[in-house]
Amino acid sequence: MTPIFFLLAFLISTINSHVAAIDFCVADLKGAQTSVGYPCKLPKDVTVEDFVFSNFTVGTPNQFNFSLTPAIVDNFPALNGLGLSMARVELEEGAIIPMHTHVDATEVVIAGSGLGKYTTGFITSDNVVYIKTLVEGDIFVIPKGLLHFGFNAGEGKASGMAVFSSEKPSVQIVDLALFGNDLDSAIVEKTTFLDAEQVKKLKDLFKGSG
Amino acid sequence: MTPIFFLLAFLISTINSHVAAIDFCVADLKGAQTSVGYPCKLPKDVTVEDFVFSNFTVGTPNQFNFSLTPAIVDNFPALNGLGLSMARVELEEGAIIPMHTHVDATEVVIAGSGLGKYTTGFITSDNVVYIKTLVEGDIFVIPKGLLHFGFNAGEGKASGMAVFSSEKPSVQIVDLALFGNDLDSAIVEKTTFLDAEQVKKLKDLFKGSG
Amino acid sequence: MTPIFFLLAFLISTINSHVAAIDFCVADLKGAQTSVGYPCKLPKDVTVEDFVFSNFTVGTPNQFNFSLTPAIVDNFPALNGLGLSMARVELEEGAIIPMHTHVDATEVVIAGSGLGKYTTGFITSDNVVYIKTLVEGDIFVIPKGLLHFGFNAGEGKASGMAVFSSEKPSVQIVDLALFGNDLDSAIVEKTTFLDAEQVKKLKDLFKGSG
Amino acid sequence: MTPIFFLLAFLISTINSHVAAIDFCVADLKGAQTSVGYPCKLPKDVTVEDFVFSNFTVGTPNQFNFSLTPAIVDNFPALNGLGLSMARVELEEGAIIPMHTHVDATEVVIAGSGLGKYTTGFITSDNVVYIKTLVEGDIFVIPKGLLHFGFNAGEGKASGMAVFSSEKPSVQIVDLALFGNDLDSAIVEKTTFLDAEQVKKLKDLFKGSG
Amino acid sequence: MTPIFFLLAFLISTINSHVAAIDFCVADLKGAQTSVGYPCKLPKDVTVEDFVFSNFTVGTPNQFNFSLTPAIVDNFPALNGLGLSMARVELEEGAIIPMHTHVDATEVVIAGSGLGKYTTGFITSDNVVYIKTLVEGDIFVIPKGLLHFGFNAGEGKASGMAVFSSEKPSVQIVDLALFGNDLDSAIVEKTTFLDAEQVKKLKDLFKGSG
Amino acid sequence: MTPIFFLLAFLISTINSHVAAIDFCVADLKGAQTSVGYPCKLPKDVTVEDFVFSNFTVGTPNQFNFSLTPAIVDNFPALNGLGLSMARVELEEGAIIPMHTHVDATEVVIAGSGLGKYTTGFITSDNVVYIKTLVEGDIFVIPKGLLHFGFNAGEGKASGMAVFSSEKPSVQIVDLALFGNDLDSAIVEKTTFLDAEQVKKLKDLFKGSG
Incomplete structure (x- = not known):
């Protein structure tokens, strides 16, 4: 009964199966980058573990009292070509995230649990300030490329997750x-x-x- | 001292300031959609609250034992044009997320806390199954358009967050x-x-x- | 008289002529794929035959009574980067095309000749069914990623051509x-x-x- | 049993259902065009007939002995945003298709039946000529923007179909x-x-x- | 003899000629912006003057000793959808262009005539400084989104032109x-x-x- | 005090620093091209000189009395991926720029100094002619792919600069x-x-x- 499906499946193709990436393009990090990212790993070399990133958890606080754990294309190659990455952020009491930009990525902050007060803001190109103290369950959008900052304004820890509209968001700290x-x-x-x-x-x- | 900056700021422009959106394009949900989304709200009507989505928290479990809280362009207009949205998912014991696709969006699942076992998988177009039981701190990528599913395989609740590479991911449940x-x-x-x-x-x- | 043109033609360039693809990017199928397709064959290796695909004709019917002949980037490398491919379909009496999706491609069906009745339909993500029995000279659009199906509802053969908005449309058969x-x-x-x-x-x- | 699905279906969304186009963007031809095409018809106004174009058949030959029937976004609004259109071409004996370009579209010619000899060719920007006399079942790619031409070199009619990588291919005849x-x-x-x-x-x- | 051409020209189309923009999309600045720019002016309202921007010349120096004349989509609507704009810059002796970014645009500086020394530089996201004193006939690329600056390091005036990879480059001055x-x-x-x-x-x- | 920044800078990443291009993608002209251009040079091999193109000045007039100096990706690799290039043009008295198209690029002409009269025009796909004699400080837009031409209609030299919306604009001279x-x-x-x-x-x- 299968011949029919082989015929149909010809579109998904035995023609060139050794190189044919169709459903995804897991990054071959050793390949030469182009302006749209890395080349694809050969499908035969892809396993379920390629789609899993482990330990997207709380890092060790630094002396500025925050920790950051990124999952970006360079440590999670399944993000290649998706225009998407993320980072976990934990703010100890008094933590400061210094004024910075992400060159080619909008950032979406999702406030997590904690008694702290995750305050964040951005400044537009006509110099208007948008600032907000987030509570758990708030999402905040920081438009692409604009100067922004954060700090823990409360007593106790604050936490959050950042999602970026780039698989490889660069950070420029002023x-x-x-x-x-x-x-x-x-x-x-x-x-x-x-x-x-x-x-x-x-x-x-x-x-x-x- | 400011004239110099007014001159420079001319690029960000008094020429057409009543309509000029530069740094963002918050959706005017009443405007006519195009294939790239909604038109932009006039900047003068944009406030900090446009960038905030509240209550991205746990919903009420349904009889299938899961709840889902989406933040997409239609309820969070700041996502317009970003190709990005998200949803909170809570799986009670025994919860099942039926076989479905997201037509034009990759989904990234971030496993949260809970004693449950968030199991999820997808099937490629050459019929290979990739399946994984996630633990807290795991991220899993479900490539665009493929059939996928989830369930809580453990005892106790499981939770997670989904990020989509579309501001308006559609769901087709088989x-x-x-x-x-x-x-x-x-x-x-x-x-x-x-x-x-x-x-x-x-x-x-x-x-x-x- | 030519020097002028050589100067102008400098834009199309002797600078880097051994690698410079300008007007087209015929796929080098042995090269590493990126998320936008294959690298380009060197122009010096391109001949008129690269732009020709032969025998886009009727295949042998399978036991389900249809045949399918695809022309996609993997067997017709000139389609590389074009976001375009096509397939010939012949439906014998009683033929069934099973429920499936094309992950990242809209399909446009052009009904050909035959006494059969080429019936096709798709289901939207809000579960509305759009179904149509095509006659010769009808074109039908099946939006990207949605479940769809076809069958020959008549007596006699039916035929058609499918055009896809992807040079490498994948097929997921439920x-x-x-x-x-x-x-x-x-x-x-x-x-x-x-x-x-x-x-x-x-x-x-x-x-x-x- | 449905509440679960209503919750899930919330992503495809009752929030904004009067304007929400998700799966397709059928052109509202009376709306204002942008650089990416027309705005979308309201989904409530879309019927199955929007996805059907009828009479994509042979036109009346002109004195140059060919006929052309286009299906482009302006007469087939379902093509909006797809970057895809098509035309039927019938060449009587002696027919000539004069030297022309399609400004922003690659053309793919699919040779149909007929005793005529559909000859077509294009010229690259470094002035190389690629020319081919097609037989039934040949596909020929004419890269975007280049000068090209066609004629019936044989005795009897020739026919073909053209597919364009634009929903609105413009024609500039030299x-x-x-x-x-x-x-x-x-x-x-x-x-x-x-x-x-x-x-x-x-x-x-x-x-x-x- | 024209009927043939009318038939062919049908592709460029009398079907919908009152709204059909094909070759260009001159901005209708009063229309609602989307994330890809302004809607198009109706072709019937477009004249040759829409394609002309006059007086792209030297402005009046401010007290910081430079002048800037921009040509962007808001004052030159023909740039709509092109991802391209430009500005004239004149630096008097001692002029300073303060540290700033262009949120979504690469800048290409073309140094003009003058005895001054147009010095410009940018800083990458890993904090490397690239700085250059340009002489007439130098072009310098400042990658998208990065902090950069300029000044006249010489005696006498300096001049230049900037080209941006955006029709509406925003400026954020630190x-x-x-x-x-x-x-x-x-x-x-x-x-x-x-x-x-x-x-x-x-x-x-x-x-x-x- | 730096550890915090190293943590943050992890996003810009020591993970894969030998290949990680983030802020720019200077072309590796020896690498295999894709439909989006050249692969990126390794960042460690990039210097400030990669961002500088020298001698974008007046060339030697040919017997048609004009000279042309292009800066395109093949001789200025920093333009890779930017969709931007430029050329200097000098028209002696009587100079003629023959009828031609740029296949995939809009051209923006900026008229420079000179007593000559730089006249340029283009023809749309519905055969309307837009023609203009430019004076110093005029900018003129020639939409993508259309036939256009230029000549010096005055007495004395004319000069100009052309900017293209492609890093590799091809020229097809009729x-x-x-x-x-x-x-x-x-x-x-x-x-x-x-x-x-x-x-x-x-x-x-x-x-x-x-």
């Missing part, structure tokens, strides 16, 4: 960009209008030179 | 498509190879006719 | 997905509400196990 | 562009290097002025 | 985002690690409050 | 396509309605055969 490299201090000063002393202090703090 | 409408039983039988009695029984169960 | 593999029968039963006996009967028919 | 309007003859001459007499003769033939 | 609005100073301090005094000074300078 | 290759003269004649003598004359001029 302080690191300005002070954590060898960008000439005089250039920082004139293009940010910060005082020389302030620049020097932050260059020291963020291990920059120049 | 049983409802076949038995929950007026599709002629004879056609169902011949195109599925199910027995007439079986079709009749399920037509009754799912309130279909024909 | 019966094969449920019964043609090792998916545990108990899972099939609980996620489809089919009786155990029915599942067993179809597992036997479609050579599945489990 | 002779009409140069001679069928009020473009100044002196400009035509200097930018094409044609003789003044030749330009005048073709301006007369194609009813141009200037 | 100083204005942090200090030119009512964002609470305490939040600015903790998320940027700037001193309170510095924040106050710049809030005053950029007319912010909070 | 005369070269028809007369600069081995396309059979009889085919040229019948598909263009040109006289045999005219075809022969231009075949000679453009070094064609056939």
